Amino acid sequence: xxxDRDETAERVLAIAEELIAEGGSANLKARTIADRAGIAVxxxxxxxxDLDQVxxxxxxxxxxxxxxxxxxxxxxxxxxxxxxxxxxxxxxxRTYLEFVQANAQAWAxxxxxxxxxxxxxxxxxxxxxxxxxxxIIGSVLALDQSLKLDDATRKLSARVLWSSVHGIVxxxxxxxxxxxxxxxxxxxxDHLVTTxxxxxxxx
Amino acid sequence: xxxDRDETAERVLAIAEELIAEGGSANLKARTIADRAGIAVxxxxxxxxDLDQVxxxxxxxxxxxxxxxxxxxxxxxxxxxxxxxxxxxxxxxRTYLEFVQANAQAWAxxxxxxxxxxxxxxxxxxxxxxxxxxxIIGSVLALDQSLKLDDATRKLSARVLWSSVHGIVxxxxxxxxxxxxxxxxxxxxDHLVTTxxxxxxxx
Numbered sequence: 001x002x003x004d005r006d007e008t009a010e011r012v013l014a015i016a017e018e019l020i021a022e023g024g025s026a027n028l029k030a031r032t033i034a035d036r037a038g039i040a041v042x043x044x045x046x047x048x049x050d051l052d053q054v055x056x057x058x059x060x061x062x063x064x065x066x067x068x069x070x071x072x073x074x075x076x077x078x079x080x081x082x083x084x085x086x087x088x089x090x091x092x093x094r095t096y097l098e099f100v101q102a103n104a105q106a107w108a109x110x111x112x113x114x115x116x117x118x119x120x121x122x123x124x125x126x127x128x129x130x131x132x133x134x135x136i137i138g139s140v141l142a143l144d145q146s147l148k149l150d151d152a153t154r155k156l157s158a159r160v161l162w163s164s165v166h167g168i169v170x171x172x173x174x175x176x177x178x179x180x181x182x183x184x185x186x187x188x189x190d191h192l193v194t195t196x197x198x199x200x201x202x203x
Numbered sequence: 204x205x206x207d208r209d210e211t212a213e214r215v216l217a218i219a220e221e222l223i224a225e226g227g228s229a230n231l232k233a234r235t236i237a238d239r240a241g242i243a244v245x246x247x248x249x250x251x252x253d254l255d256q257v258x259x260x261x262x263x264x265x266x267x268x269x270x271x272x273x274x275x276x277x278x279x280x281x282x283x284x285x286x287x288x289x290x291x292x293x294x295x296x297r298t299y300l301e302f303v304q305a306n307a308q309a310w311a312x313x314x315x316x317x318x319x320x321x322x323x324x325x326x327x328x329x330x331x332x333x334x335x336x337x338x339i340i341g342s343v344l345a346l347d348q349s350l351k352l353d354d355a356t357r358k359l360s361a362r363v364l365w366s367s368v369h370g371i372v373x374x375x376x377x378x379x380x381x382x383x384x385x386x387x388x389x390x391x392x393d394h395l396v397t398t399x400x401x402x403x404x405x406x
Contacts (some may be wrong), residue, residue, distance in 0.1 A: 111373075112315070153394075157394065157398070164370050166370040167366040168363065170370070171365075191359050191363050195402035196402055203398070
């Protein structure tokens with residue numbers, strides 16, 4: 001029985017995910033996808049247009065999966081009654097760090113990916129996922145009434161925290177020593193979150 | 204008259220710099236270097252071992268050049284009697300941002316480069332350059348006696364600021380909109396530096 005269009009697209013994306021997880025975007029080849037899916041190369045182009053669209057879709061799933069991990073962390077903290085803003089931000093940072101470590105190749109490929117390559121209709125959906133991630137951080141800041149952040153400052157602070165933690169996490173790879181790498185990243189994240197939060201408290 | 208070994212090495216590096224600046228590390232090809240330098244491909248391998256060593260050397264020059272820009276900024280601020288720590292850190296951030304914008308391809312290639320590929324003897328020299336960059340930030344923090352930072356906290360803070368500004372600068376490329384991009388990056392850098400510094404002031 002032939003697969004329908006949706007099933008084939010789903011299969012292509014699942015294989016593309018595997019390929020990127022194995023060897024980054026250089027490993028994403030139409031020929032390999034077609035062979036593994038048991039379809040013609042042309043079917044991939046019929047379904048998605050080009051490989052950039054396939055990679056864009058894989059990235060969206062990856063962002064969804066990071067968003068889900070973030071949401072789960074927020075819910076876990078609610079259940080465990082963790083209300084301290086610093087601890088909440090550290091927990092979100094830890095979630096991000098673990099996610100990047102678990103999806104190293106795919107995440108590096110996402111960062112190297114140019115979202116401007118995505119078809120215009122899908123770009124909004126792509127950016128919406130990035131916004132969702134920022135909103136998770138923003139919601140933690142919003143819960144802390146003592147910070148008295150207006151809407152614009154809260155959004156700006158969420159973006160700064162996101163980019164800063166991101167910078168700390170990726171910078172580790174520019175160092176030769178792998179020893180105590182994660183502890184080292186943690187020391188920096190903790191110092192960033194603690195000091196930044198203290199600074200917001202004293203605006 | 205044949206070039207001597209040092210002159211040939213210098214010529215290879217100058218061409219490699221051009222190639223990376225034009226098209227990143229994918230553009231760094233032994234064949235192209237050899238053609239442009241008027242030497243045999245084998246000479247490149249004789250001189251450097253492999254292309255990773257060539258790229259490593261180009262990166263070191265790039266780090267030197269960023270270090271020089273940072274040093275010049277520090278001296279300029281001394282001449283202009285800029286003593287406010289926040290303004291000093293913002294000026295260093297601006298220097299970094301302008302450097303990354305002026306050397307976009309080469310800097311992206313440096314970030315994607317794995318320093319572990321460099322021959323062991325040269326790795327120390329590579330890391331020393333990264334340390335020099337951190338020391339420039341650290342020296343600005345050290346000049347501010349009111350912060351009362353011990354040595355370890357000052358070093359940690361310099362690394363966090365470096366990584367955070369870096370994260371903000373590179374994250375801009377994940378966004379579709381190019382409009383007001385630099386202003387947007389500035390808003391984030393200013394918020395980071397100002398808030399982080401306030402937090403250090405209130406430890």
